[in-house]
Amino acid sequence: DRSVVDRWIKTEDKEAFIMARKLIRDEGLLCGGSSGTAVAAAMRAAKDLPADARVVVMLPDSVRNYMTKFLSDDWMIKQNFADERLIKVDNTEWWATKTVADLGLQSPMTVGPDVSIGAVTDILNRCAYDQLPVLDDAGKILGMVTVGQLTSMIVSKRAKKDDPCTKALYHNFLQVPIDMSLGSLSKLFLREHFALVVASQQRYTSEATEPVVTQVVCGIVSPIDLVKFISKVEDDE
Template identity: 35%
Template sequence: MQNGTTNGTEYFDLKDMPHIIKALDRNQKLQPDILHLIGNTPLVKLNKIPKQEGLECDMYAKCEYLNPGGSVKDRIAYRMVLDAEEKCILKPGKSVIIEPTSGNTGIGLALAAAVKGYRCIIVLPEKMSDEKVNTLMALGAEIVRTPTEAASHDPDSNLMVARRLTKEIPDAVMLDQYNNVCNPLAHYDGTAEEILWSLDDDVDMVVIGAGTCGTVSGIGHKIKERCPKCIIVGVDPFGSILAEPEEINKSDVQMYEVEGIGYDFLPKVLDRKIIDRWVKTADKESLNMSRRLIREEGLLCGGSSGAVMWAATQAAKSLKAGQKCVVILPDNIRNYMTKFISDQWMEARGFKPVIKHDKLPWWNVVLTKNMIQPITCISHKSTTHEALEALKKSAAPVLSIVDDEGGICGVFTADNARKRLANMAASTSEDLSQFIVKKYYTVDVTQAPALGLVSRMLDISPFVVIVESVYSTRKPIGVLTSEDLLQLITDKSLNLNCS
């Protein structure tokens, strides 16, 4: 072959370079479609975190986030579709797949639906990331969002809305991951077999996040059959009732940020008998551990992976040198690019200390009431028309919506109202509750927040609402935008030394 030149220089002599050639997997030369690549995920040794945590055992990560759709749930989605096709419940080109999910089962189903040609409608709570929604839409799924706070039996919950839509839409089928045996079966036949094969049927502990509980129940059953000594650890966030004993957890009810694990009901696919130990997890430890898995082990995983790994660092203390602990990493970083991967997002929630800026004299100055702009408050009983009128008269881009005690229960913004009217064909004659924004940033003056924190919040939000806690009521007292903060830090009379 003739040696060509690029920009007048000889190209590298590739043939004569030192070569590193990995053994080729002769069974995987060609794949008929992407769905055939679901499963057979790698089991990877963890080298730094176990050592730093003083653990003696060997730890391995089952990288479920490397599935084609980015999560462990590809396995069950594909399995449920194949099973329903075999039973003629799903008819290609005719049936409509509808599923309530925290997103990843939806992505798995949307992936299968895209390849196989089904219409797919995914019903998921508002809490779930926009990244998941965008992935679902890119796969051609239709999205219905439901309020995060709706309990599972509430008519507005994603479960109930999906059930109603399945009745209303012709040829709709809900595969129902909460009750479908294919959910644990996909892990019994697949994930667990792979773990046992990788470790020659010798494993001492497997640590698994609990959502529908298909993963923990399916893996648990197979591993106990083949390796009865193995301890199965279930991981459940504070705020969920999946872990036993329930009495303790009832007092825990609270909102948590980690997605995909925890529920307020017991799915049929959960088999508590198979779980030897439960570990409860909190957002801060979980999300910081996800960041460590990414930074220190190079595993580009999601938030529940951190919860599982944190739980494993607690549970595996009982294991000795030479014993083997497997942690399941359910989904990937893609779902959380604007969430825990963002430092500002972590700092705004108090999951990470606010970045230091010693050279900025205003950064650590405490926000006081004289620094804030007034915010207009409207009652939660107002109409949407009244809210729009109040917003027109307001200098700030946001109104606070207050309950009968004067506590903030949400905000009304032009941006959200426009989005609802434009993208969801909503009408201003609808109730104000349809226009309320529940995800927004606040700082509480009673906690002496620094201007630096406000600035970090403004990096990711157009405004920050200032509240003052009076007993348990959070009263809105003002607002700050980037423009307001800029005026403040350049205002000579305040002597913050910025001009």
């Protein structure tokens, strides 16, 4: 009965998984993502309570179904759920504390989900791009279309040029915040060829009591962008 609830608190997957990892690490509680959600929400609610208030939180799940998910550092990083501490590198180079925003990336070209594979291929060839983000009409990131993925789909006859590009979406790509340090980014590039740069945007809807957080695409960054930035600054000096 939803009418007996005094207040609803919405949480994001990132804070839920970070909290679940913290409960495992600091408290020895082998809990899952839903438990992380409950505690993250309780921590927010507790801020509005008196200092002597007692808070009871139910932990509804275990870690059993998450062994290959949020327990993995690599999985957390690839899902853009990792906090800076997880991917921070000990780097004394001058550029390590700069951020992705300092690279001055251009806003990327994007395509809609109804654009055909043939049209996307023409765009990639004409503009000499290796990948393009696919966004829906609301700006939500659906995935990426890459030269490699398109080639694989066409050669194996799993897709035709008249099919919508969503049939050849690549989902296993990295998203990084625009304020990530370049030191941390350089560590990610040891195993990734590119990353989609995003910024969080809060938006209220007519019915929502709390803002909805969405990710806005700011650019695409690759190792060569980092190398060019370092080389240009050092050459200027």
